[in-house]
Amino acid sequence: MLELLTAGKRRVRKIRIAEGQDPSPQLDEIERLAAQRRIPLETVPRVRFDAEAKTFAPQGVMASAAPVSLVELDQLASPRRGHPFLLVVANVTDPQNLGALLRSAACAGVTGVVLARHRAAHLSPSVVKVAAGAVEHLAFCVVGGIPAALGELQRAGVFTIGLAADANRSLYDLSLGDVGVALVVGGEERGLAPLARRRCDEVVAIPQHGGVASLNVAAAGTVACFQVARWRAEHALAGS
């Protein structure tokens, strides 16, 4: 909620607060920011609040905000503000996983996210909630087909890296700190679809140890995002 107000990217129409809450610094800050940005603030009985909240909201605050605005793929791929660092989410269907991925992506410095329009989780209230403010810091593009989007990214000079548990090459064999990069993650059950996989410039695995079959898709995406962040940081350091 604070992220929504401080990032200031989405228009917030109204904030509702559940009645009878103990005072807190968070509530004070939300009230201060709402007043500063002239957003109407309404106190509602707890029962009505719970009925109207679209997700479990124990904090007792909810906002009516404009939907996340989408951008075109060529904007995400543009090198105007430095090399793009993109996350392409092909078929993640679980809102918990998508939310976790987006939160990690924002912390790792991802500049834009590509989501599939069909057979995939969208920016639902649950996803936005799990992402804990990250959605406010990311630019999004929704595409009809992942393979076509990967082709477009490549033509724009972005290097596409697919993640697949059964790939022969290790993520750690690459080092791409001075080029636009798109990490491509597949779905929970079947990973990357064959066509998307073939389109990637490289397909790599995160080396695993121990007897468990597979890393969760959000965990794998998190490790990969922070690896790309490290390449970029090391390259920036070497160049400075």
Add this chain to the structure above:
Amino acid sequence: MLELLTAGKRRVRKIRIAEGQDPSPQLDEIERLAAQRRIPLETVPRVRFDAEAKTFAPQGVMASAAPVSLVELDQLASPRRGHPFLLVVANVTDPQNLGALLRSAACAGVTGVVLARHRAAHLSPSVVKVAAGAVEHLAFCVVGGIPAALGELQRAGVFTIGLAADANRSLYDLSLGDVGVALVVGGEERGLAPLARRRCDEVVAIPQHGGVASLNVAAAGTVACFQVARWRAEHALAGS
């Protein structure tokens, strides 16, 4: 479920399957393993199944198994089977986070997990479910106090690394491939408690980028586990 049966570490008393399911290779494999290990298999009406399942079980299979058996801390810290790689979970309270942490830990090759007895999530059915089989591959120790446990690990020669978003040192400045290591993660809200933090041999941060305040505790633990795995793999490779 398959992990529970194949790992074979816990005694399984009974397996119940919801009636009227479509055949699947997973179900066939569960039936085969149950027969092989002489575990009674029972088909129950869906309504009764749903009433008895302790977690949401869309797969329609549940097992009654012995609880996860716990070991003593000195066993976890023993270098008998190579340098131990431990995860100390100090105050994680959300079952989703603990389950995700355990799943990543098992994939990264963690050999043992230390959990706090109080004010922390335990190995509940939800945690075991989110961990997706990982619990069967890990050894667990539950301790009354994290600071005392860290002292005991240090006396056993294990290097303790605390994770804290505000630490000055970077995780990437370390490289500890040839020594026993314990990663120490704090809670969702306040991170590592001061006393536990002071006890750690090193306290490090995962470098973050972008405007989001903090990485989720499971995501941070995942990145750190895979970094330790990398140190160990690189050291093994250099030594071979």
